[in-house]
Amino acid sequence: MPIRSSAQHRPRPRLLVVDDEAPQQRALCEILVDQGYEVEGCTDPLVALSKLDQSTFELLLTDLQMPGMDGIELTRRAQAVAPDMVIVLMTAHGSIGSVVDAMKNGAIDYVQKPFRISGIVPAVERALEVQRLRVNNRRLEAEVSQQLKELVAVNQELDAFAARLAHDLRGPLVNMRSILELTLQDSGDQLDAQQAEMVRLGVQSGDLALRMVRDLLDFARLGNQPLTMAPLQLDDVLKAALTTVQPSSANRVIEWSIDPLPAINGHAGLLQQAFVNLLGNAIKYTSARDVAHISVTAQVLPGGGHQIVFADDGAGFDPRQSDQLFKPFRRLHTADEFVGEGMGLANVRRIVERHGGTVMARGRLGEGASFTIVLPAT
Structure with missing residues (x-):
């Protein structure tokens, strides 16, 4: 009873058999046709290469030792x-070295001559399964590549829209x-206390809206502006950042612990x-502490990357909602507790990711x- 191939239940795969011994080549073709191929x-x-130029085949079954071209x-x-x-391969004389050379050049299996139907058919079926996986x-x-291109295009459109929107809103808000x-x-002297307070609240709301517009514009710009990387000392970057946030820590007792930071690109x-x-958040969310503790630590990772951790002993957050922290305009505390617009950490993530890192x-x-920043090796 002939062995029946599972290929019978699919569109018939096309096979190309190459063997310089014509009788053996014809016999093998007949066997494979009987199996449904x-x-x-x-x-x-x-001639085989010419056929490959003109037609599509799923499998090439070729002798290893042939005159002219092996x-x-x-x-x-x-x-x-045909990638x-x-x-x-079919071989009666091939050494292991020859088979290995053929495998390096793209062959995936071999059968020994003289072969039996019970040996050749399973090898063909295994190879065709590999071919189907390769095509899939x-x-x-x-x-995935096309979807990624579309996603990048959509993100660029959204960033451009956000930038236009922020730019257009700035004027009316000002x-x-x-x-x-x-x-x-x-x-002011013609308004009663309630009216004056309402106008003051309007000014404060305008300030808040302008800050949100500024943050939105910064966030949009981070998506598409080219980055010019250069060697820099993160100690200098941190020193400048500390100078920037110094006014917000005035009249506060804060114990700082700062490690030396690495040099990166x-x-x-x-x-x-x-x-x-990150420093501004640490200062803000420790405001209820009589003595706050804020640290910046650094560690070299095994692969050569750098880990920088900004830590505080402040209000903290519910760890079940940690995925919300880095989304634009998402806040885990109310405005009555802590002032903010919810864009700072979104910008941190985008900045770090633009540097090839994670947070x-x-x-x-x-x-x-x-908050742990991991930056790749320089």
């Missing part, structure tokens, strides 16, 4: 013509705030912005928080 055969490797050279040239095709993987890679402030200055301005946001957060309510 569509088969073409030839005795000349150059199976190794045919394998190499066939893979260049999705799989190749199985290539298709999936193409789909005008509105200026009008309210002038009203308060020129007509990066964008000094953007990294300073990230450090300012993660850990914390517990009432027990402080830590």
